[in-house]
Amino acid sequence: MEGVRCWVLVLAILSSASTLCSADLQLNTNLQPTSIIDNVTETLLVRCTLEGSNNDAVAAQSLTLSFKKPSSVSPKEHVSVERNGVPKLSSDIENRASVGGSINTDSLTASFLNLEFNTVSCADVGNYTCRFTYLNGTSMTMETSAEVSGTSRPGRIEVRHEPVKPKYTVGEDVTLHCEAKVSKPAGEWTWQRLEGEVWKPYTNGVSQGKPALVTDCAYFRNTSLVYRIATEEETKFRCIINNDINNSMETSINGEVNGGQPLIISPVLVMLAILSATWR
Structure with a gap:
């Protein structure tokens, strides 16, 4: 052995x-x-x-x-x-x-x-x-x-409003959407609102989707902001990827009172009001 x-x-x-x-x-x-x-x-x-x-x-x-x-x-x-x-x-x-x-x-x-x-x-x-x-x-x-x-570097940012209107009634909710390829590793979305001449962080009603790998070196991601119209004046927002101003997109919304419908006064009613005042 x-x-x-x-x-x-x-x-x-x-x-x-x-x-x-x-x-x-x-x-x-x-x-x-x-x-x-x-x-x-x-x-x-x-x-x-x-x-x-x-x-x-x-x-x-x-x-x-x-x-x-x-x-x-x-x-x-x-x-x-x-x-x-x-x-x-x-x-x-x-x-x-x-x-x-x-x-x-x-x-x-x-x-x-x-x-x-x-x-x-x-x-x-x-x-x-x-x-x-x-x-x-x-x-x-x-x-x-x-x-x-x-x-990859962030791609072109797409912005849309929901619902789509030229103006929104004061008190109405509008949702702002931003979406783009957000590079790899996946970038983070943030929102800002223009106050006077200064852009300030805005977090109310903000949400962010999970990143999805769309190519072998790029992620896609979306974000949204729900805003209740508070004034007739124009309000400006912008969404930013990784807080880089070079990867941001600005959008604005306009409000109006009572849906912007003018008060219609009948000429007959005006005449009756004048006659009533005269008879008195």
Whole structure:
């Protein structure tokens, strides 16, 4: 039994030694930049490289780069290069990206695969995985991944009133709504009212919806303010994202007494009133 255990140990050591040859090589996934800003970041470079000591026993077969969006179930191959071949680019990104790379059979560490986007959007946020396939007595692979995150700036703010009227009766309630993409992480809405020449915080009747992820680097959020018309004068409000005046929208409402209907006096009644006064 001791002899059997010894042979098992020797076989285990030999097995480990055969895999250590390939372990001298390291596969890297490099990103530049690692985070994009939607509609701001212009380019994205993803690079697959090998480093370490070359091993004559390892015969390189291919380098591939796949991509998986956060909302996707499975990854999709973006680019690849085969031994003695030219790099190939997926048709769905060929109009906005370029590829370069090769398998160097003389020096594995000189092998590489590049994917460069010249137009970047939220569609490129996700996980990029480099995979190296090679022969070392049998077909083997190694892979490594890197993540591209994404953020966005607030979008155009939409404002509406409910109900929609040119003027509101004093004492009537009107609801003001603001909604927009509020960046990522999701921004906070606040309201202000113009008092004299100063904008002051306004919190009465204010509510805010939960953020909803609408792209991989942007949230959508709404807010509302219920206001009871108190005066015939114009009242101005504005909604703001993250208290940034550059991401705000102003709106105003006007009030009127009795719905703005003028008092109609009959000419006959006027004449009777005059005659009554004369007879007296």
